[in-house]
Amino acid sequence: MATMKLKVMTERLRTDFQLSIITLLGAAAIFGIVPFAFYRFLEHNYLAGFTDAIISLGIVINVVYAWYTGETERSGFVLAVFCCIAAVVISSLLVNVGHMWVYPVLVATFFLTRPTAAILLNTATIVSIVIYTTSLQSTESLFAFFTTCVVVSACAFIFALRNEHQREEMANLARLDPLTGARNRRSMDDALKLAVSTAERVGTTYALVILDLDYFKRINDKHGHSLGDDILIHLTRLVDDSTRQTDQLFRFGGEEFVLLMPGVDLQGMKAVVYSLRQKIRYKLRSPDSPVTASFGAALLHEGETWESWLKRADDALYRAKDAGRDCIIIDDED
Numbered sequence: 001m002a003t004m005k006l007k008v009m010t011e012r013l014r015t016d017f018q019l020s021i022i023t024l025l026g027a028a029a030i031f032g033i034v035p036f037a038f039y040r041f042l043e044h045n046y047l048a049g050f051t052d053a054i055i056s057l058g059i060v061i062n063v064v065y066a067w068y069t070g071e072t073e074r075s076g077f078v079l080a081v082f083c084c085i086a087a088v089v090i091s092s093l094l095v096n097v098g099h100m101w102v103y104p105v106l107v108a109t110f111f112l113t114r115p116t117a118a119i120l121l122n123t124a125t126i127v128s129i130v131i132y133t134t135s136l137q138s139t140e141s142l143f144a145f146f147t148t149c150v151v152v153s154a155c156a157f158i159f160a161l162r163n164e165h166q167r168e169e170m171a172n173l174a175r176l177d178p179l180t181g182a183r184n185r186r187s188m189d190d191a192l193k194l195a196v197s198t199a200e201r202v203g204t205t206y207a208l209v210i211l212d213l214d215y216f217k218r219i220n221d222k223h224g225h226s227l228g229d230d231i232l233i234h235l236t237r238l239v240d241d242s243t244r245q246t247d248q249l250f251r252f253g254g255e256e257f258v259l260l261m262p263g264v265d266l267q268g269m270k271a272v273v274y275s276l277r278q279k280i281r282y283k284l285r286s287p288d289s290p291v292t293a294s295f296g297a298a299l300l301h302e303g304e305t306w307e308s309w310l311k312r313a314d315d316a317l318y319r320a321k322d323a324g325r326d327c328i329i330i331d332d333e334d
């Protein structure tokens with residue numbers, strides 16, 4: 001049981017970047033601040049000791065909240081605000097050393113919350129410390145403090161931005177087909193599962209269309225793979241431009257695509273499929289002939305699993321191929 005829980009926690013840390021950052025910064029803050037809280041009490045500086053204790057408690061509550069609710073965005077923002085306030089309070093309480101705590105806080109804000117919010121929080125923190133702290137009296141020390149804070153914030157900003165960009169790219173690589181930019185098979189499985197659970201919960205209707213280009217092997221063999229690739233890319237654009245923003249296109253296999261459409265009934269599904277067939281016929285061309293596609297379509301039935309829904313659409317596609325290609329079979333019309 002304990003091993004199972006540990007496994008789940010490790011998996012959450014591995015897959016949820018924001019949660020791992022909140023936990024890591026939380027742990028670092030606790031290990032860094034708690035010894036100081038004891039030290040302040042021992043030297044009878046009770047105000048600073050209580051402040052350190054309250055800061056540690058606030059951080060722990062925030063980390064627990066993030067783990068318990070999964071609301072890491074809100075928790076990260078609250079933690080960033082809390083750490084900034086703590087840095088200002090500690091700077092004004094501990095003359096000479098207090099303002100040193102601001103540096104890790106200025107870095108942490110960029111990892112806890114969005115860049116714009118972090119910039120605003122850092123600016124407010126730096127200005128408040130310059131106003132309230134008594135240890136920065138000379139113009140030189142004020143200037144040095146201000147400059148180092150800006151340099152630290154700028155470095156953290158650039159690093160956090162690059163990090164976010166790389167994470168987005170990696171997420172896209174895991175989700176998208178590299179040739180066409182359509183979503184890949186893995187995200188299709190997730191989307192179909194989500195569609196089935198949404199239909200059960202709120203009763204949304206869903207349509208599924210599988211389309212497969214006809215005699216694509218001949219096009220490849222006759223005109224080369226790179227022309228085949230261009231046709232696949234063009235097809236993806238054509239379907240994207242012809243469908244709603246809420247519709248999702250997935251590359252199911254080589255020249256086979258799946259279109260998932262929420263909020264669509266039988267008439268709506270037929271209208272989309274017939275119009276797609278026309279557009280493919282007239283807009284996709286190999287050098288010597290038009291390109292055509294066969295379609296299998298099915299509406300999601302009540303209580304049905306996503307696997308059986310996909311199979312009905314796939315069976316309809318096979319019947320469309322058997323019927324001579326360039327053909328549409330709607331499963332729900334049988």
Ligand SMILES: Nc1nc2c(ncn2[C@@H]2O[C@H](COP(=O)(O)OP(=O)(O)OP(=O)(O)O)[C@@H](O)[C@H]2O)c(=O)[nH]1
Pocket residue numbers: 179212213214215216217218220224225226227228229232253254255321325
């Ligand atoms: N250019 C290109 N071709 C691909 C890609 N993926 C798969 N294919 C080709 O798609 C062709 C699919 O051939 P088949 O499964 O026989 O299908 P088909 O020729 O379209 O015949 P029907 O579907 O029965 O009409 C094969 O020649 C594959 O090499 C790709 O990414 N790019």
